[in-house]
Amino acid sequence: MEYLATLGSAIGPEAQIDLILQYLNINYAQFIMNYNMNEIDKTPTEFLAMLKTAETNIQKASPVPIMMVNKESAKGKGKWKGKKRMGSKSAAAPKTAPKQALKPGGGVAKGDICHYCKKSSHWKRNCHAYLEDLKKKKASSASNSGTAGK
Known part of the structure; x- marks a missing residue:
């Protein structure tokens, strides 16, 4: 201008x-x-x-660009290695099974003791005495709440 x-x-x-x-x-x-x-x-x-x-x-x-890594290419094309795919190059990847929830591993170590009964070989959440006392407390609280309204 x-x-x-x-x-x-x-x-x-x-x-x-x-x-x-x-x-x-x-x-x-x-x-x-x-x-x-x-x-x-x-x-x-x-x-x-x-x-x-x-x-x-x-x-x-403006959004920050994010780099995504294709699992298939990171592992050397996995089970498709050396095989030709049918159809176009943009074919969808094969479906995989859903992942299961992780479960805690291990168990009670030698030095671990129950914090309720102070015996070894189990934890409080598995203690028979603790579980019985919980059941008794629930039963007594249920019976007390039923008579409180009368």
Whole structure:
């Protein structure tokens, strides 16, 4: 635009801003709509300052790219190694069985004792005395709650 002004074909400030708005990419769609709806009157230099601010906001709001690793390619193509797939290259990967929940491993170590009866070879959650006392407490609380209302 400065070059056109030196040649003697100056463009007005509104036309300059309109030209800039037309050449902005789709990331500036919100900025363009806001500018047009609010009928902002700015000089081209003020408009460029607004664009710089909008550009920093767009860069902050843009999602961070995430790199994904394909399990199949990481293992040397697994069971498909050396075999040709039928159909297109974009065929869906074969379905795998759902993963089962992890179960705790190991058991009671030699030094472990029950915190309830103080005997070794089991933990409190498996202690017969503790479980019986729990049943008695539940039964007594159930019978007490039934008579409390009378």
